[in-house]
Amino acid sequence: MKVLKFGGTSVGSAENINKVISILDQQSKTTNIAVVVSAVGGITDKLLEAASLACDKNLDYKQKYDTIWSIHNSVIEGLFSNTKNDKALQKQQDELQELVSEKLNALKSLLNGIYLINELSPKTKDKLLSFGEDLSSTIIYHTLHSRSVDATLKNSQELITTDANFNNATVNFKITNPKIQSFFESNSKAIVLLPGFVSKSVNGDITTLGRGGSDYTAAIIAAAMEVDELQIWTDVSGMYTTNPKLVKQAAPIVELSYKEAVELSHFGAKVLYPPTVMPVLKKKIPIVIKNTLDPEAIGTTITQNVTPNGNSPVKGISNIDNVALLTLQGNGMVGVPGFSKRLFETLAQEKINIILITQSSSEHTICIGISDFDAQRAKEAVDAVFEYEITLHKIDPIVLETNLSIIAVIGDKMKNHQGISGKMFSTLGKNNVNIRAIAQGASERNISAVIHKNDVKKALNSLHEQFFEIKTKQINLFITGVGNVGERLIEQIKQQKAYLKENFKISLRVAGLSNSRTMVVNDDGVNLKNWKKELENGEKARLDGFFEHAKNLNLRNSVFIDITANEAVSNMYSHYLKESISVVACNKIACSGNIEYYNELKALSRQYNAAFLFETNVGAGLPVLDTLGHLIASGDKVNTIQAVLSGSLNFIFNNFNAETTFHDIVKQAQQEGYTEPDPRIDLSGIDVARKVLILARESGHAVELSDLTSESFLTEKASNSDTVDDFFQTLIEDESYYQGLFKSAQDNNCQLKFVAEFNDGKAKVGLQEIPEGHPFYNLKGKDNIVMFYTQRYPEQPLIIKGAGAGADVTASGLFADIIRIANN
CATH class of the missing domain: 3.30.2130.10 (VC0802-like)
Structure with missing residues (x-):
């Protein structure tokens, strides 16, 4: 013999009740079964709401009653939807509706009485609540009968005897168990249907068994009859490794011990209520949690002894x-x-x-x-x-x-x-x-x-990732600045996503995107196949709004990525770090601005265990800062740094000659994306100055931008131009000056390079004529080169060389910082 209990969702609609009937039909072929049913989903709450309104002299209780009537009538009509051409079935439907109407009229009278006396005693409340299970069991039984299923209906109030503690009665097992045993020993039907939750006191008054009462009813019957198995049918496929509503990777637990199930139930697993386990625990009767909506799913089996499977002991x-x-x-x-x-x-x-x-x-x-x-x-x-x-x-x-x-x-x-x-x-x-x-x-x-x-979702996801997932670490990215470089980064993420997950157990998810106009944030991740449209239809962009979204989502392993040159964005870094959101910056302003802010960001990174990485500040995708960091961490000391750090300027001076104009080469560099939209930023040398300043600071020197010497090669008119168009006009007007720079270098058999130097705590940048044989001489295209002279490399420097500009390599540098965080 088995006992099956079906919850409110399982009997919440005609469609679901049909699934219940199918399950009963299948199981009753091999063994006799007792079936305990809850009230139709939501009815218990509606009964309480109606009674509360009636007690408060609020006539809206009648509307609640009408809703209760409508729900049950709708279920009956759905179960007997094929009766048009079958007079016998139509008659059975009419009889059932008449019977249900009688019960509902009794409910209506009770609600009217509550309204009149303006009182809802615990005793009356139990009588009121008993209608829910009475109605559902009546409807299901008559449906079974109409389909010629070998079943009978038994009122649980005639079997379960309690004390008079209304609303949470205590079962008298000395009286109850013999009643249950006597009834089932004399029963000849394959299926016995019983309402859950309800009982009667020794004085004959209706009582209820409190929270989880239907589960308890099933357990009481299972223990009394010492059945082979107690099945709890609900709307999920067992007890889960954690809350599936908060953790999408949560999975059903195949097997649990009684004590584990009690612990999980006590700590929020709503599938099972702890007292349910107690009657069957003593008899060592297995409990199986099954899904009415997916009956073929394995579910969770709860037994006395669980077979070790070699996995984590955390269940x-x-x-x-x-x-x-x-x-x-x-x-x-x-x-x-x-x-x-x-x-x-x-x-x-x-x-x-x-x-x-x-x-x-x-x-x-x-x-x-x-x-x-x-x-x-x-x-x-x-x-x-x-x-x-x-x-x-x-x-x-x-x-x-x-x-x-x-x-x-x-x-x-x-x-x-x-x-x-x-x-x-x-x-x-x-x-x-x-x-x-x-x-x-x-x-x-x-x-x-x-x-x-507010930390529950993040905590559950983090712990579930640690104990149950194949060590896949999810990284949640919030990207601001999705222009040329940002677009390439998103494309690289999309391209490498599957590879990283399979080979490095890193799962990248873009949770937020923002540009200067709009922003979009999605807990489930932005669709990278359609991200431009999602962003276009997003809400109005706000720096503080984007931060608040990231903060309130509170996702584990969150990373903010700044791909702008905006000072206001860089001022937000401290806010992100204080929320343990790592920061990856392409923007150089924070690291080359006020040294107090630079030091503050470093301290916040350590304090809140959030990375602050900015590899692309120097050399785009080249591992310049990473290499420098390893030198310093290993105890080396930097003496001198010499570098060509502007891919745009290197491109310009590599292509400028007597047969071209300086204006045309700068224009080409702008159009091909080697310079900022405003080329004055590159040609003024401020960008290179910021880069060497960052190298100096990362070497351990407290240097401000004002301490740095910058030797500009631009004319006074170019330096003082008001607009980009004005700037380009000065290049045309001063072409002879720039040709003079080229001719001087050519006459000396040198190449023009914009060089950054740091030595003895002092930094400077400026245009230099580089002689043949020097490492900088043959630097081609948009390449950068950095030479570190250190205590370990005093004569032959450590050299890092490669492409130092361009959207793809800059995006790859950002990507590398993201992977560094993921591997931490």
Whole structure:
């Protein structure tokens, strides 16, 4: 024999009830089954709403009643939708509707009575709530009967006897078990249908079994009959590794022990209510959680002993929301017995349930977790009890913290595996999830942590990634500035996404995009196949708005990527870092501006465990800063830096000669994307100055931009031009000057290069004539070159050379920084 219980969703529509009937038909062919059903989905809440309105003298209760009537009538019509040409079925439908109408009329009379007397007692409330299961079981039974299924309907109130504790009655098993056994021993039907949740007191009054009552009904019958299996049919395929609504990678757990199931249920897994397990636990009856909407899914089997499968001992990660933390503390508690007793007695008298307890070994502090709903009442009660000690300053007034949640890592065998708690807390720490309290029982079956409710999604995803996924690390990207370089970066991400996931277990997801006009943010990730259209239809762009989106989404491993040259964007870096959102910057302003801000960003990066990377600030995609960082970290010291750091200027002077005009070459460089849209930024030398300044700072020198010497090669008219067009006009007018620069270099058998130097703590940039044989002489195209003279490389420098400009290589440099963060 088996017992099957179907929840409200499973019987919430004609379509779902048909699926239930199909399951019953299949299972009843091999064994007798008892079937416990809940009220039609949502009806219990509607009954309570109607009663509350009636009790408040609000005539809207009649509308609620009409809704209840309509829902049940709709279910019946759906179940008997093929009765047009079948008079017998039509008659059965009419009889069922008449029977249901009688029950609903009785409900209406009860609601009218509540309205008249303006009162809803616990006893009346139980009578009211019993209508839900009574109606659903009646409808399902008559549907089975109309389809010639071998079934009978038995009212659970005739089998389950309780005390008179209305709304949460206690079962009298000495009376109940013999009744159940006697009935089923005499039953000859293949299927026995029973309403869940309802019962009767020893005095014959209707009672209910409280929260999870239908599950409890099924467990009571299963234990009394010592059945082969208890099946709980719901709308999900078992108990999940964590909340699937918050973690998309969550998966059903195939097998759990009773104790693991109880822990998961207590900590928020809504599929099973803990008291359900108790009657069957003693009899070691397996419980199987199945999905009515997907009956072929394996589901979760809960048994006494679980076969080890060699995987992680962690079985699930669960959470409880709406938690408050009460802290009793003070020096007067140390070594004085009785404080804990008084605290817990006070809460017990207030009927406040304690979810979590932790106490410092110094006895200076006791923390307890309770429901937010009870928090203020608990604080007032405890403060009143300890008023004398608080007045004498022996203890502090109760400290109350709200808006918290508890997350719990659960598994039977965790105590036999080292490092579980270490993995848990290090994972939370890396994602800047602050832990307010910790509790771990001696059994080590449950490790719990109290965190802010806003961090729950990030915490669950991070822990699930750590304990259940194939070590795939998801990186969530928020990109601002999607022009030429940004577009190439997105294309590279799209191209490499599958490769990175397969070979490096890195999953890249673009969660936000912004340009100067619009922005789009999506928790599930922006569709990279259609990102331009999504961005075009996005909301109006705001720097603070984009940051708020990233902050509020609170995604793990978040990275902000700045591909602009905008100072206002660079001023936002500190805000991101303080939220543990890493920053990857193509923008040079933050690192070459005020040194106090540069140092602040470095400090925030360390404090909040968020990377601050800006490899593309110098040399685009070349590993200049990475190499320099390794030199410094390994104890080397930089003496001198010589570099050609402008790919645009190198392109210009490599292509400028007596047969071309300086104007045309600069125009070409602008059109091909080697310079900024405003070429004055490149030709003024400020860009190179910023780069060498960053190299100096990364070498450990506190240098400001004002300390740097810049020798401009532009004419005074070019330097003082008001617009880009004016600037280009000066190039035409001063062509003879630029030809003179070229001729001088040619006469000296030299090449013109714009060189950056740093030596003895001083930096300078300027146009130089480079003689033949020098490493800079043959530098072609848009290449950059950097030479580091260090204590380890005093005579022959360490040289880094390659393309230092262009959208593709700059995008690849940004991409490399993203991968560095992912591999951290």
